[in-house]
Amino acid sequence: MPKLTKGNSMFGAGASPGIMSCIAGRLLCDTFLCSRDLLKEVSYSLTQLAKNQLHKDRKEIAPQDIPSMFQKLESLIELIECAQQDAWLSLELMFHLSVIPLTHQLTKLSGNLWGKTLQGARAQRVEYLLLHAFHEQKYINPDKTSAHANEAKDQRLPKRRIDAGSADRNAEEFGGDDAKLETDHVKGKKGPAYAGGLVLEPKRGLYDKYILLLDFNSLYPSIIQEYNICFTTVEKTTDGSIPHLPSFKEIGVLPKLLRDLVERRKRVKQMMKNAPRIKLQQHDIHQQALKLTANSMYGCLGFSNSRFYAKPLAELITLQGREILQRTVDLVQNNLNLEVIYGDTDSIMIHTGLDDIEKAKSIAVKVTQEVNKKYQCLVIDLDGLYKRMLLLKKKKYAAIKVQFRNDIPYEVIERKGLDMVRRDWSLISKEIGDFCLNQILSGGSCDDVVESIHGALVKVREEMKNGEIQLEKYVITKTLTKQPEAYPDGKNQPHVQVALRMKQNGSCTGFSPGDTIPYVICCEQGTSSAGSSGMAQRARHPDELKDNGKWIIDIDYYLSQQIHPVVSRLCASIQGTSPERLADCLGLDSTKFQRRPNYAADVDHSSLLLGSVDDCERYEGCEPLVISCPSCSSSFDCPVVVTSFCGSTDDETVSPAREKPERNFWQSLRCPRCPIDGDMGRVSPAMIANQVKRQADHFLSLYYRNTMTCDDETCNYTTRGLNLRASGDFERGSVCPNYPHCNGHLLKKYTEADLYKQLSYFCHVLDTEKCLQKLNMEASARMSLETSLSRIRPVVQMAASVVSKMRDRCAFGWINLSDLVVAV
DNA sequence: GTCTGGAGCGC
């Protein structure tokens, strides 16, 4: 009898060799593996799958309870019934997913072993598909080499035509020409081996006019056909560069194979139109299998352990993909004058600015016609009409999609990449996030939306504090990618810690890579989370809390690390709220959530200067006015005049205590570091004026340097040169010089708004007049302040007038009146 | 502050 071990298999894949030998000759359908392949779920436990897929409840029995259930008749029968139920659920799941017919079709297409398809061996399916295709054309296939053998002797036999004649040029070897890179890749497995799809920099924000989502149907398979890309057609390069497109007229093996698959799929889809009900599902599975097979071929060209590994071909395909997407964007923006707001690999989103769905559709028709004219195989198509959309980042957006059933429109909310679709956030933060998203997309007024979000946050905080939230909502789920013991930094990973502890105390037998681990973040009763150890140490399995009073939910963690980040990311472009305000609603210390300085580039400076914000906020980010002492070599930040004479303004509360020594500068007009007596460190009015002038000139020249930086964070290209490349998107600055590789735009590093703000700050520092009008104080205090200021006025007069003249020359001082029109 | 490993998405 072979050993029926389990648990040492990678990715928890299937059964051990022992089990396989026991069932030799029979197919094994593991519904756990199939579900992981075909479904997207937070957890792939039978309980979860039964609930979400079959809508049935499953009774769970803890492993440690099983032995005792054998002790009594009733409990033994219960155990048997549960086991039987599990068997039926697995079977039902198998039918629900149509695993057998689907894998049957896939196997028939590729000609591999059905049992392997059931194990999910995708690379092997493609391998067999290509083996058959090349063999049929009388090519000799390359040998299969193991990863180990690859490292020792990276030599793969080229494919050679049996009738080795004219086609000798085909006998090229695509693998192994860059052995160094390849072994790096095999060993470290870090970093991509070649460039992939192009992702456009999104124009972030909330859109309430129709957006068109257009995408190319199966981009990569279509590129292979469009440009006849194959082992047999592409000329190999010797220097490791990407090969050129083939000029070979005869159709290659890969393109022909794909063409056949596409045509067969077309025929099957045609048959579906007037097929009897009973045949409908069968056809549907057949066409799915054809599509899956066509789409998985590219992936295996780039897979370094594949028998048909061909990095140059994979590179050539993705390069074409990037160029096609960029050409499409250029066409839509420059020739059709439409605004492209985002695009990823094979898709573009167009902001129509229209409320009328029919007009929006007609634009889509026009665009698709124009684009499709340019290609033979490639087809772009309308894939979605979004009524409203929130575009947050690359690969992160949500939209209300309008769909049609029998020409009747209905709306669905689509969420891509947002925290709410990820399993590694707790249910409670996902629920709040969904609520906020629904509010934002509701189309309600800004005030209403913000108010209801703030209200919801206050409410959930109350409920959490009162213990009204179920434990399940706090559960976070993460996947193990290695054996729990194999993590080098397992100490820092909550799910690894939980898995190790569960194994240790015997509540389970062990874990395999691919298993999902649920946990909650806790704190020890009576201690605050702030002082305790790292969060990985405070992670517990939900069951550990149920019968143990020592650990309780760490509510502060959930408020600040789960709910706040999710909500504040959603609200990033929503007027009327801010991370600070949201933190306030959650009862958190709002000072910890202040805007990071690099966000300042995103905000509109003009509104900042126009509004009635207080001085410290208005001049945030400005460089201080530095006065250097004529006697000693020290320098110090010049304090604001009015603040020095009036201790009770707002500025005092924000000034750090370290500025105290400079406080009385304006009273004494002496360097604070020089001896009090004697003439050392005395600063004259002319010195002040000179120093102010010199510093203002510095900022002026900074502005005129006109340094431009690319707004694509991954590029960050910086230049002073002018780039005259045309772009449909003039407002955002000119196209990045890295153009085909980067889709960003050059923006001024130091804008006129920055300069204006800086000069205004210097004016503010030296101001002795305007500040009086603004102050709201008692008559007696005002009198004494006025006297002090009038004494200092002659000293700063010269400096103040120098800098205010410079500021007033700055064109930014001209206010566009339309900016002042504000909807009330 | 920056950098890195890990995870989990989108396409």
Add this chain to the structure above:
DNA sequence: CTGCATATAGGCGCTCCAGAC
């Protein structure tokens, strides 16, 4: 030569977290 254990893996692009430095 036999018994037993081994190894079994589609791609790249892009956030985001937490910890180390």
